[in-house]
Amino acid sequence: MDDDVIMFNCTSDPTAEELFEYFEYNPGGLACVILATVITVIQTIVMIDGIVWITKNIPHSERASSMIWIYSVWPVFCIVSLFGLFLPRAALLSNAAANLFLFPTIYHYLNLIVDYFGGEDAMIGKMKDFPVKYNRAPCFCCCCCVPEKLYTHVLKKKHFVKLEVLVMQIALIRPFLLLLSQIFIIDGTFPNDNALDYTQPGLWIIILTIVSTLTAMQVISTLHNATKPRLKAMHYSTIPKYLVVQFALLMTNLQNAFLAFAMAAIECGNPFPYKSRVDVWNCFLVIIWSLVFQPICVKYMRTLKGNVLYIPHQLKSSESYSVISLAEATGEATEDMNENAPLMTAGRLRSTGDSNMVDNISYGSVITV
Template sequence: MRDVMFGTTTKTPLNDTCPDFDPTAGELFETIGDHPGVISILVVCTIITIIECILFCEAAHYVASTIPYTDRRNCIIWILGIYPVFCLTSLLGLYIPRSAVLCNLTASVYFSVCLYQFFVLIIDYYGGHDSILLQMSNIEVSLRSPPIGCFFPCLPTFKMTEKNLLRIKIAVFQCALIRPFVLFVTEVLWLNGTYVPGSLASDEAFLYVNIITLTSTIIAIYAFIMFYRASREPLHGFKLTPKFIVVQLALICSNIQIIFLGILVLTDVIPCDDPFPTDSRHNRWQCLILTLESAIIFPFVLKFFRTRNGNIVSILGNGRVKEIKEGASLLRKSYSSSSISGNTYVTL
């Protein structure tokens, strides 16, 4: 018999009374009075989302009016939007339970684009493509970086050449391309009824979608960590470490956390009980947890990205601007007409 609030019941190995469908929005609000836990969750998450959206609008206006460099300004605004977008997509997933899968995937896609935007932002901190090659020409970039290379201490180091920089760019950018494609395929399979969230059976698309997602994400973050570790010293005036941490936390929260929630649901560690008593409850738990995490982390995002301190820095020295090769344009005026050697950092 169909439960109006929580969908059609089905039998599972761990729980023979757990409904297999989330309720529609109409069904949710018809019986929401019987579920005070759901009311509390919706109220708290709505308040958090409204506050974060207001703070994001203010921060975006501040950045647009105080950061003079267009590329840098755009990248920072993209990154500032990570956690507000997480809140918005999660809130939709809570109000419209059957959209939770799509909402979580959309949040993950947005983050994939922002990961590349953060990579572009670091290049902009250097002063552009030519400048990064000059400043990193004597830096050894180690392949022994987490989350992959740290298990292989025999891996060598390499110099940052134009070809190697291109390889790192591709490794990061592929995540921003593959994730939307995987989302499109997932939507098609979901509408066709062949995508069952949480099912790890070998004949189910869910398993392979997550393998592709994890592989793409790990490759991107591996390349990014290599680049970040090599950039800490040259860009010490830009406060790169805390910025990197808040972006890494977004990666864990949006792409990796939901997989562990799915495993906890499959093993019945998260029982089929209020406030989300359905087989696909891990998607709605992800929406709730992601909203609460965003409320905690977003103030730190504002602290390090909504500011001129650490985002507008000139690289000063003695002499004239060095050019990488014949015909290369001068480094951006914001970085002064000076030599890159003997850098000191001055916040404007």
Template sequence: MNETHCSDEAPTSEEMIQVIRSRNDIWISVLIGGILSILTVLLFIEIVYNITRRQFYSASRTIIIVLLAIYPVSSVTSFMGVIIPRASLVANLTASFYYCICLYLFVVLVIDYYDGVDCMQDKLKGRHISLARPPIACCCFCLPRIEMTRNNFHNLRLGILQNAIVRPASLFIAATLWADGTTKAVEAYLYINAITMISSVFAVYSLAVIYNASKIPLKDFMITPKFIAMKLVMLVGNTQHFILSLLAYIEVILPCNPPLNTQTRANTIYNMLITYETFIMLLLGRIFIYIWREKQQSSSESLDRMTEAVAITETKTCCNQKVGLSKSQENCAMIEIPPEETPENKLGC
């Protein structure tokens, strides 16, 4: 390890571009990351276009679009952190603020699907929910089962929204230490990432309890893929960041490689992973939406065929019952079957 030529400061964008050009493996990785970042933005635009074309304007549609934007926001900010290493903390701080918005809006979306907290209480009344949920208490079967009262829901909501305060505040402190140029910034960054990861784990746990209570009542609203998307974004990013910061601190797998110090290398690897992973997650989400839409369309066509068959059968029955009537009365009109009611956008009380 060549520590004498390693600076505590992150390289400038010009120095980083020279490093990228000097090594073909880094150049190819960054090029793929840039292409995937652009594809993530284009794929998000295509999904938004389909949503706005197929779904009428509503508060839930706006929230879903904002939640989906977490992928292009993460991809673009992470790629900027690769090209401009000194802006890596600023880019992560920007993405964290957007995570805060998405966490809050996810809770709002669940409440909106229930048509309000009061309706949610009525819908979940009498249903007891297990607190033995991952990632904290999956094996704690001795925990009591709770009822989703207004107070319990408020506590779970606070468990989610605390991450919306802790994560950006922690990254703000890290950015402040980095701007001050203190030599203990790497060590402090490790502890800050540990606090952020613990906060995210508690947020995911609270989210899992709410999901466990809502997965059956809200199954028609595709609540499961929405929950999985939020869970992956929160856990994968924080876990990777903590592990890479730990490796940078002990300088075992990520030694200094001038002009990239250990923390810069950890941040670069983290940002590249986020750029790759966000595209994969958004692509998988798009494929899932397509498959779900095809199933919905096929089930709708089957329902139409069944309705038509029932109408024909009832018409024949009607005509057979009127055998004794005159010929003018024997011609029975087809019985009109009222169309099935379209499910509302909310469950209602």
């Protein structure tokens, strides 16, 4: 087995069979895999329970769908990352799978914000007195010294579409970069041993990943800070969803890049003495991070408070709806609200064609059914 120990000294990656044989000589690696497995099983149970609860208790199907995507992001990360621990040769693909789930989650986060307002037109109408300020972290927080008119604009539909594009660009760029990484690995030219070598493609892939990720994070931060005051006045809770999505984007993209730079300066060793140790470490850390963020999802998304202002009377009395005292859950709802407030038709309202409707109906105060 001594030859196998030398073989795994960052010169190659073991197969699953070789990995379990090698655990005899690597108790630290075995402990990491067992811990990750236990966490993943718990996260899977929590995810299933939360999905069932949201499906039963959030009356708006589109809102419930968006919340399910956000609620499930960290358990799904755990599941795909666990494969990367058991199959080191597939660790990069595990990171790719996590990104593929993250990108629709980002879209559903934006969709949830729009849904809280009642549609894009309603959001534009209600945001006219809340200009968007672009001097936000992580990239432009130092721009406070420039004239305010240069970084402040009133949100209009064309501006919102551009912001959506800047967020979703990562859904195209990141998979393409992961594909290039896999191609260079297969070809043998990807610089696993030195991520700081500017003559190799690995460094430039990392740089493009950082730029693309920071752009998406910047726009999400800008939209969150712009809409937060108005949604807070409507008693909607957006900060927890923002933190979950923002850090998921950070951990699945930038963490891998930071690890690549760090591992270039750290000598290879246990618990992951593999050629793809950067990707394996990333898989393990993503699972550990889920212990921080999934409790946030459970507390702020598996609840009516901050997500539903009230439930229409006809739905509340339905036998198919879970028996929950919304007044106790939110501390705000009243029967008078249920009877007198207007209802809307289902779906994401993108254009009403009637500006008076946008001004007169408090979209953020109703649940559409």
